[in-house]
Amino acid sequence: MSHHIKGQPRNQATLFPEALDDFVTDENPVRVIDAFVDSLDLASLGFEKVKTKATGRPCYHPSMMLKLYIYGYLNRIQSSRRLEKETHRNVELMWLLERLTPDFKTIADFRKDNSTGIKNTCRQFIQLCREMNMFTNVVVAIDGSKFKAVNNKQRTYTPKKTKDLIARFDASINHYLAILADKDKQEYSDEDVTVMHEKVAWMKNRLAELSDIETRVNEHPDKKISLTDPDSRLLKTSNMVRQVCYNVQSAVDSRHHLIISHEVTQSTDIGKLHLVASQVQEALGTTDITFIADKGYYSRADIKNVLDTGSEMLVPKTDTSGAAKAGIFNKNQFKYDKIKDEYICPAGNILPYRRNAMENGLKLRVYVNHIACRDCDIRTKCTRSRNEPRKMRRWEHENEIDAMHQRFKKAKDISLIRKQTVEHPFGTIKMWMGATHYLTKRLKNVSTETNLHILAYNLKRMMSIKGTIGLMKAIRQ
Template identity: 30%
Template sequence: MQHIQGISRNQLRISSLEDAISSDNQVRFIDAFVNTISILRLGFSLQTLKKEGRPSYQTPVFLKIYLYGYLNGIRSSRKLEKECFRNLEMQWLLEGICPNYHSISDFRKNNPVALKNLFKLFVCFLKDIDLIGAETIAIDGTKSRAHNSKKANFNQKKIDKHLEYIENKTQEYLTALQENDVQENPVIIQNIQEKIERLKGNKLRYELLEEKLKASGEPQISTTDSDARALLVQGQVVEISFNIQAAVDAKHNLVVATHTINRNDRNALSAIALEAKENLGIATYSALVDKGYHNGKQIEICQQANITTIVAQPNQGKSNENGTQPDYLVANFQYDKNTDTYTCPQGETLHTTGNWHKKSSSKDGYNFKKYRTSKCKECAVKHLCTSRSGGREIDRGQYADAVEENNKRYRENPQLYRKRQEINEHIFGTIKRQWGYNHTNLTGLEKVNGEHSLIMLVYNIKRSINILGVPDLIAKLHKWNSPYKAKVLFLLKTNHLKLTNALDFYLMKLVA
């Protein structure tokens, strides 16, 4: 059987780059999108023309490189430089331009805020073409390993351990020298003085690190990336990492808000929830959130912003007393808002003096009131309720009303809450497992924020292409851009434009 034969390398062909790129190739959307937006309005640093030296590359060139690179799992600046030479799609996209890796790398480091603005602008576009429902949004976070090893992360306990080791080792060397001096035939100890001097240098380094840690007011410090933190990843596993927050719309599982923090989820709910509301320019929506975000203060902030939260209720512990049986947990005490009292399972009423107490002085602290009843001392089932000699005591925090309303919604909407994992969990799986974006090589929280915004942007681009296709998406982009540009220009000229957060992003499309 005759095999299929290839084309001779010496065969002369007449063709263009345009002929090599199909109409549904994703690079055509990248090109159309970058050519539509206003680089200056978004805050990208522009390459200025100089009278001497080699001409610079235009800023959109680097943006196209990174959008193409991240869409195809390539983020190394050196690998992107190679793709500019050998990749036919990249040659079409850049029209044959091949910047060096250093210039490519500088663009990503110098434009973190602009990349975040670009992500927000694309969210506005997705909402206007009806790919975002803006009714139900799932919020979650995932850890991304930082460019900082565990050895380069320190807390006070770790520093004390190193200093103790240095002290013991130094004393060991000094004792060995003393014992050697009193012997009749002393043995020559090699390099011991050098070892002692090296220990002194290490001790000074750890003491300076200790001073820096105390001055920062933080419980830990990282030396390679000062913004990186040791965060709990899963179970008891701790990694030096950042925490990517993402709000995902339920209609087509598109990301509508994202930012990166260097702490756990406990105090992160309100910031990402408010960002989603601002990016979409909506009055209200329902937020589905797991129990790691359950925090009274955060839930109340969302409530005040007209965001309906359904945050999973953590497992109910005992009360603030030991020995409580399941039937006498706090959840079984009925609170009456009108009388500001609790009624216990035995029908007795617990009252408060009305005095507020402070839980703690940290940022997680809150005020609370205590509720008691003198009937506890005479109660026949007191031993089932509490081991406290003075009787049962219940604390009610200042955010209890908001928490109880949230918990009620959670119990009444089990089917809706179950959609949370379907909406946002696969996004992190795609980004980290399939694309390999489970770490960052950038340092500093602002730069890491920029890279993660770029990752979420290309996720939205790829998903919207899968939904609509490239030709349809480009057509909607052109249709979306032209009428609004004319409308904004008219409002600006007639002084009828009232700037809002949403309109600010539309204005970015205008030519500076």
């Protein structure tokens, strides 16, 4: 006698529930999606076809399509073809869409044509969280992460790569032409000669393509072009491997790990601090915020812009002078006397203030001592120049940066808090995306995908914090 659990015979008649609603429990997350989308004013958010004409073929209401996409991204189903299949067999989607089954082209077109509405929906959910008092005594961690683009590395070109490829094809063409010119002295069949002629013709065509690509690369501002997705860029990842990708900036609340703001960019983290911080301030309606970032964001002008808004900024100070590699004294080995406004060099000499200078749009104060530097015994350890003395340049607002650096050093475990806050959401979203990350091309479409992923992430976080029933009550208030 078998002790396994047995199923029912497949030919046995079954009495299903009379209503589709009986299949979906009261705590099912799909009910949260339904309540949230029904609470939105889709026309004001920028969705198309909310109001339709009386004539012509009817279309699906944007609310139904938005519910479908939120459900898909919440359950790691991002493909429009897979979503189409799910509408035919998934009981939760049958309930959510009221048994509507749009085809994959309609589903894909909705995401493509409603990028503004989807972006505003993502922002609207943050406003809902704000109304629920989720952001009090806010500490926000900012970081960027590279997400793979739909573009192979082989389809990305730089000046060096195109130059090397052109040289290699030139050498190959000359090699085959030399063989063909000397074919009478060697034993080659007619078939071999035909194959070589075809190879030379193909390589000449490829050489013309590479010449055109070289021109485009040299004319491009970044000196890099990607052929499959022109908006993607070849960037270094955390392990210093170059990858064709987008750099997604995010600002995450350290208390509840909600992503308050995000931005898809095409370059490194430097210069993005004020951009992301201003978006967070706008989303929360306050400047009473403490921002944390890693050394990749260290930019004096950027930090000053954030501090001027009234927010606190904590970024580790970095040295990019390259003095240590050159084998000379680093800037941090020169002590600055704030009261006397002068520097003291490692030899003990005083470098007084001499003049002002402009560098990269920043007003700098220059400190130098020509006589002391000329007669110094350790001059070779201070500068490689034979004629010019060692000069110290100090930004006119450097005191504010120094004060910020002192606050950073006093803040305990601040780097650990940043890692625990901002890196976890990136890992979660990348796991949902799968190995290939993005499915679409171009910056606009990639940004729409990112908005849907972050909306799904924030929605799941809130369901974990408040519970599905509690979140539905807050949405309907």
